[in-house]
Amino acid sequence: MQPNYLRLYKSGELDERIAQLYGVLECCVLCPRECRKNRLKGERGYCRSGEELVVSAIHPHFGEEEPLVGRGRLWGVGGSGTIFLTGCSLGCVYCQNYDISHLEQGRPIGAAELSRGMIELQNMGCHNINLVTPTHFVPQLVKSIRVAIESGLQIPIVYNCGGYESVSTIRLLEGIVDIYMPDIKYSDSQNARKYSNAADYFIHCEEAVREMHRQVGDLQLDSRGIAQRGLLIRHLILPNDLAGSREILRFIAEEISKDSYVNIMFQYRPMFKAGEYEELNRRPTLDEYRRAVAMAQGFGLHRGFGS
Numbered sequence: 001m002q003p004n005y006l007r008l009y010k011s012g013e014l015d016e017r018i019a020q021l022y023g024v025l026e027c028c029v030l031c032p033r034e035c036r037k038n039r040l041k042g043e044r045g046y047c048r049s050g051e052e053l054v055v056s057a058i059h060p061h062f063g064e065e066e067p068l069v070g071r072g073r074l075w076g077v078g079g080s081g082t083i084f085l086t087g088c089s090l091g092c093v094y095c096q097n098y099d100i101s102h103l104e105q106g107r108p109i110g111a112a113e114l115s116r117g118m119i120e121l122q123n124m125g126c127h128n129i130n131l132v133t134p135t136h137f138v139p140q141l142v143k144s145i146r147v148a149i150e151s152g153l154q155i156p157i158v159y160n161c162g163g164y165e166s167v168s169t170i171r172l173l174e175g176i177v178d179i180y181m182p183d184i185k186y187s188d189s190q191n192a193r194k195y196s197n198a199a200d201y202f203i204h205c206e207e208a209v210r211e212m213h214r215q216v217g218d219l220q221l222d223s224r225g226i227a228q229r230g231l232l233i234r235h236l237i238l239p240n241d242l243a244g245s246r247e248i249l250r251f252i253a254e255e256i257s258k259d260s261y262v263n264i265m266f267q268y269r270p271m272f273k274a275g276e277y278e279e280l281n282r283r284p285t286l287d288e289y290r291r292a293v294a295m296a297q298g299f300g301l302h303r304g305f306g307s
């Protein structure tokens with residue numbers, strides 16, 4: 001299966017999308033914060049990002065879900081070609097990657113250099129290009145993909161995001177992204193406000209995930225078990241059910257698809273500022289995790305779950 005972005009490139013539509021996306025940067029509404037800052041003139045909004053793309057790491061990653069990494073993980077073959085973007089438009093108090101998102105470790109990089117990184121990942125045998133926390137840099141990333149296409153890029157693009165997305169931005173990614181991998185972090189608006197300063201998190205997340213599924217459908221694997229297209233949802237179990245897992249799993253099963261691939265993640269650790277919140281300051285128990293998995297099965301979900 002060839003990635004759709006090659007068709008968009010050939011038709012010239014990709015250039016139009018890049019122009020539209022850079023237009024958004026003049027009055028930035030890339031994400032639901034809608035800061036309306038002119039990032040092309042050096043203004044910065046909530047995410048503190050400007051025009052320049054900043055990246056913290058580019059390398060094959062073998063710790064992602066098996067459909068992204070492949071079965072060669074034991075031998076270090078294949079893997080997901082991860083590009084970790086610096087900064088974040090969400091900013092959770094318990095961020096598991098806080099050194100990159102809050103402390104902004106990384107370096108500026110141009111489209112030409114990033115596109116070379118994409119081609120190197122492809123040449124190393126990675127199964128996809130995995131853009132980690134891409135929301136605040138969508139225009140710059142799509143521009144880099146275009147440059148990489150001219151050098152032979154032909155593996156799927158993974159949009160690995162926090163789920164706090166503007167549906168207008170996701171619409172502009174139709175035919176460019178092959179695999180959407182959003183978190184669904186909360187159904188509870190009070191907790192979303194308290195821990196991520198985003199009381200409207202679930203409203204935007206629901207709308208964005210519906211649009212992602214409309215574009216790419218359920219996750220499709222090739223004969224090797226490698227993801228080629230579709231939706232892969234992540235849900236991180238928080239202690240004391242602070243995420244509101246039942247409503248999230250119900251939404252996925254009843255409003256997206258019972259065939260959704262869902263990774264119910266058990267790896268939460270209290271990090272960054274989590275220690276300031278007693279209820280967040282421990283790992284979830286195995287019992288809490290098993291309850292969430294049983295809930296997912298109860299709603300008829302049957303793909304994924306492994307953490």
Ligand code: SF4
Pocket residue numbers: 028029030031032033034035036037044045046047048049089135136
């Ligand atoms: S991407 Fe950044 S500047 Fe743009 S709306 Fe979101 S938080 Fe604000």
